[in-house]
Amino acid sequence: MKAAYRRILLKVSGQSMAGPDGFGISTPRIRGTAQEIADVVALGVEVGVVCGGGNIIRGINASAEGLDRTAADYMGMLAGVMNALALQDALEKCDVNTRVMSAIEIKQVAEPHIRRRAMRHLEKGRVVIFAAGTGNPFFTTDTGAALRAMEVGAEVLLKGTRVDGVYDSDPEKFPAAQRYDRVTYREFVNRNLGVMDGSAILLCQEHDLPIVVFNMEVPGNLLKVVCGESIGTVVGA
Ligand code: UDP
DSSP: OOOOSSEEEEEEOGGGGGTSHHHHOOOHHHHHHHHHHHHHTTTTOOOEEEOOOOTTTOOHHHHTSSSSSSHHHHHHHHHHHHHHHHHHHHHHTTTTEEEEEESOOOOSSSEEHHHHHHHHHHTTOOEEEESSSTTSTOOOHHHHHHHHHHTTTTTTEEEEEEESSSBBSOOOOOOOOOOSSSHHHHHHHHOOOSSSSHHHHHHHTTTTOEEEETTTTTTTHHHHTTTTTSEEEEEOO
């Protein structure tokens, strides 16, 4: 198998770290994700990963229940750090070298995010797990993923989800929903297609960074996407 990309940025949602009830951290699940990433690293691809935190807390939901939004968002970013540490452990058990870099300083557990250092780690073949999103409340890890992808010069942003691409309506609610093979940034935002945060899409549009939305729940899919197989939906110009 031959990789279609030299450097990628993978966004892994908190959901894909969770057990069957959608909450918390499932070690077997994370081990599966780590193995998928290890298979890509074995092809010589440089991999950055951004972990979500929605399996533990989502700021917007917690604030709807009465928690201060800013505090809830910081908690969400810290949840992303916990997921990053779990993924780091699982990757190292697959013999993959890793570094966790956090957008919120937390030196005892992760390196601070320093772009040049991140680039060096990637060049050396280490998987860099970017934790704590953008480091700012009122954002999501999708935006963090777009930001880091551009900073490190990734050729593509791979958004792993539990559906196999972008649909014209929610496929979990509407069985007749149609999947797009390709969709433009503009269509995505104008039609409010969900799956991914609008500000992340706009950032990618501005810098012409292609996004592939694909089903990360199917074993082998990540490798297929990295090898250029057309599964999922490409969001581009
Ligand atoms: N978050 C934030 N700023 C960021 C990234 C994340 O405030 O730059 C908070 C926000 O509350 C978000 C939570 O962290 O709901 C978890 O991230 P996200 O919802 O993106 O996780 P995912 O849905 O990918 O699991």
